[in-house]
Amino acid sequence: MEKPEYNYAVVRGFVNWSILWGLVAxxxxxxxxxxxxxxxxxxxxxxxFGRLRPLHxxxxxxxxxxxSIFAMFLYIVQRLCKVRLWSDKLATFQLWLFNITIIGxxxxxxxxxxxxxxxxxxxxxxxxxxxxxxVAFAINIIMTIVKRKEEQMYISLWYMLxxxxxxxxxxxxxxxxxxxxxxKSYSAYAGTNDANVHWWFxxxxxAMAFTAPPLAMFYYFxxxxxxxxxxxxxxxxxxxxxxxxxxxxxxxxxxxxxxVPDWIQTLAMGFSVMLIAPSWGSVFNGYLSMNGQWHQMRxxxxxxxxxxxxxxxxxxxxxGPMQAIRxxxxxxxxxxxxxxxxxxxxMGWVSMIAFAGVYFLVxxxxxRELYSVPLANLHFWLILVGQLIWTISLWIAGVLQAGMxxxxxxxxxxxxxxxxxxxxxxxxxxxxxxxGVIFLIGVIVFIYNLIxxxxxxAPAPAAEGRA
Amino acid sequence: xxxxxxxxxxxLATATIxxxxxxxxxxxxxxxxxxxxxxxxxxPYSALEQEGRDVYIREGCNNCHSQTIRPLVxxxxxxxxxxxxxxxxxxRPFLWGSKRTGPDLARIGGKYPDEWHYKHMDSPRAMxxxxxxxxxxxxxxxxLDPDMIRRKMDVLDFPYTEDEIKALAGKNEMDAxxxxxxxxxxxxxxxxxxxxxxxxxxxxxxxxxxxxxxAGKAVYDANCAACHGDDLSGDIGPELTDMSAYDDAILYExxxxxxxxxxxxxxxxxxxxKVWQLVNFLMxxx
Numbered sequence: 001m002e003k004p005e006y007n008y009a010v011v012r013g014f015v016n017w018s019i020l021w022g023l024v025a026x027x028x029x030x031x032x033x034x035x036x037x038x039x040x041x042x043x044x045x046x047x048x049f050g051r052l053r054p055l056h057x058x059x060x061x062x063x064x065x066x067x068s069i070f071a072m073f074l075y076i077v078q079r080l081c082k083v084r085l086w087s088d089k090l091a092t093f094q095l096w097l098f099n100i101t102i103i104g105x106x107x108x109x110x111x112x113x114x115x116x117x118x119x120x121x122x123x124x125x126x127x128x129x130x131x132x133x134x135v136a137f138a139i140n141i142i143m144t145i146v147k148r149k150e151e152q153m154y155i156s157l158w159y160m161l162x163x164x165x166x167x168x169x170x171x172x173x174x175x176x177x178x179x180x181x182x183x184k185s186y187s188a189y190a191g192t193n194d195a196n197v198h199w200w201f202x203x204x205x206x207a208m209a210f211t212a213p214p215l216a217m218f219y220y221f222x223x224x225x226x227x228x229x230x231x232x233x234x235x236x237x238x239x240x241x242x243x244x245x246x247x248x249x250x251x252x253x254x255x256x257x258x259x260v261p262d263w264i265q266t267l268a269m270g271f272s273v274m275l276i277a278p279s280w281g282s283v284f285n286g287y288l289s290m291n292g293q294w295h296q297m298r299x300x301x302x303x304x305x306x307x308x309x310x311x312x313x314x315x316x317x318x319x320g321p322m323q324a325i326r327x328x329x330x331x332x333x334x335x336x337x338x339x340x341x342x343x344x345x346x347m348g349w350v351s352m353i354a355f356a357g358v359y360f361l362v363x364x365x366x367x368r369e370l371y372s373v374p375l376a377n378l379h380f381w382l383i384l385v386g387q388l389i390w391t392i393s394l395w396i397a398g399v400l401q402a403g404m405x406x407x408x409x410x411x412x413x414x415x416x417x418x419x420x421x422x423x424x425x426x427x428x429x430x431x432x433x434x435x436g437v438i439f440l441i442g443v444i445v446f447i448y449n450l451i452x453x454x455x456x457x458a459p460a461p462a463a464e465g466r467a
Numbered sequence: 468x469x470x471x472x473x474x475x476x477x478x479l480a481t482a483t484i485x486x487x488x489x490x491x492x493x494x495x496x497x498x499x500x501x502x503x504x505x506x507x508x509x510x511p512y513s514a515l516e517q518e519g520r521d522v523y524i525r526e527g528c529n530n531c532h533s534q535t536i537r538p539l540v541x542x543x544x545x546x547x548x549x550x551x552x553x554x555x556x557x558x559r560p561f562l563w564g565s566k567r568t569g570p571d572l573a574r575i576g577g578k579y580p581d582e583w584h585y586k587h588m589d590s591p592r593a594m595x596x597x598x599x600x601x602x603x604x605x606x607x608x609x610x611l612d613p614d615m616i617r618r619k620m621d622v623l624d625f626p627y628t629e630d631e632i633k634a635l636a637g638k639n640e641m642d643a644x645x646x647x648x649x650x651x652x653x654x655x656x657x658x659x660x661x662x663x664x665x666x667x668x669x670x671x672x673x674x675x676x677x678x679x680x681x682a683g684k685a686v687y688d689a690n691c692a693a694c695h696g697d698d699l700s701g702d703i704g705p706e707l708t709d710m711s712a713y714d715d716a717i718l719y720e721x722x723x724x725x726x727x728x729x730x731x732x733x734x735x736x737x738x739x740x741k742v743w744q745l746v747n748f749l750m751x752x753x
Contacts, residue, residue, distance in 0.1 A: 118529075248487030
């Protein structure tokens, strides 16, 4: 059979650039973490916590997260469709527009141009760039799928398509704003409506950009790596459709006890708990695909990344619904528990899978075998330990903080002033910084390994032919 | 068969996504910000306040401060009356936040005098020794741009007068953000409604007790010194060295309930024991 020629150059471009933005995100994250304990390290106007934190989240979510998703999707879609990308030029355009947008985001956020909406801070000119970027990406993926040579669309392609349409709807609706000047606009929605629309966006951005895509990667890379098929096709169908149906009802669990109407909060709570089922559908499908293959956890570092990654997905999707229950939210919301929850997802699940994807692609995009597997193992342990120190210390901090906020004297007065609760956080904030630095070292090991591979790893002549 | 038809698949996935979207995101527009949750006394921001709000947004204050008080006992005690939907109808965007590294600000308006805010913004640790809030004294160096603010008010369709716009010329961003702080949460007369009326005789349970005086000093240092001075010599608040004009009960009442329009916050949340300790420190220290 004639082998199609694939476009790996653009995949390599996205891999390299997304890793660079990831490094920036983690560096800025560590700096912001230190500012929490050492306020004298705020350097106004550009380098204060209030401006650096959105830069950290945007570089992490969109530079590293979405950048690596672009890389993986552009690779996987060619392989699963057995055709080259529909348009090489469009893909190259997408790569450069992506980088320009991320640079634009970094510069404007430091200049203080922000909508203030969490994870959607970019002002309207950048919103337009993001939309053009996404349309270019969507057209290329959809057209490649349309002209595919493999009749059946594999699971990964379903998640990809859902992600493409989902992100498009979310971003367009939540971007509605009225410009005042080039870098200032006001939201089209006001107050409680704005809050409800925004967290519909916020939570489903997690679904459509940071759950569906890593699942697409997981479903592709796991069987490719282990050589064993996915346990149940039927389970993946049920999990997919119920996941994309239920997610959209849950945004208001970010707004429990706020002025948002109670019935919306109750629906959000109910659907959040129900989401455990489709989430764990994928977790079980992954675990059961390992039947008879568990020895590979020891022998193949890639399997380790993938299975530990899906495990954190499972933990994330148990902890999330728990936080979405009114009584628990009353206790834990607004504390340091919540950033720890987010970081288990980003550091433990999404990044773990994306790192696995990059390792998988290395021989194919650089044409060389990985320079050092022991370094890849070191990378694994550093990011795992770093993440655990980060998250566990802040879970403890969150419980302590919530307990102190709620503590009351027998006469019905509060036991602690706000400052008395805040000073208790400092040791935990230090622990978070240490966890972040360990994670950062892990990523530097990863980058070093990739550079050594690209510059002088053993050639992998069979790479092109690898399935 | 949907697994073999990408366009059909896209349509099905879109329809699936739209169900929850329509119910929980589109439908609420029929109830929220309508007559249903309108509050008569809630007014739009003035030009200066709106500009302060935009400075708040630019500096990312919402990363550490929330602006919604939930109807939970400890929260209402700490911050004040819980937030109502109708109080936010002029907020574009909403600024409810998701994290309280610092305290909630939904009811900060009127809690402290302007002077407190100027000093606290300039140097937070001078007022609250262990806080990690960054310094914002540099905001005084940025003067306001009246033409730009007029344009913002037009886009938002908020009422303003030309005199109001002209008056912005001599002001800076610090003035704006302090004005915004003082507006927050004042759309309903909750302070008056929440004021505690003490009924019955008040009797000092620790009169002149040395341990109570020592405990009262600690309470003073943590809660009062920032405004009344470390040595009670006064600063933002009056000096407290000569207390001959007060008796125990009156002093207790002032500390407990605050002076609503005089800039003195109520300290009921400290509880009666700590307030009595304070009274003893102020009245009977050596």
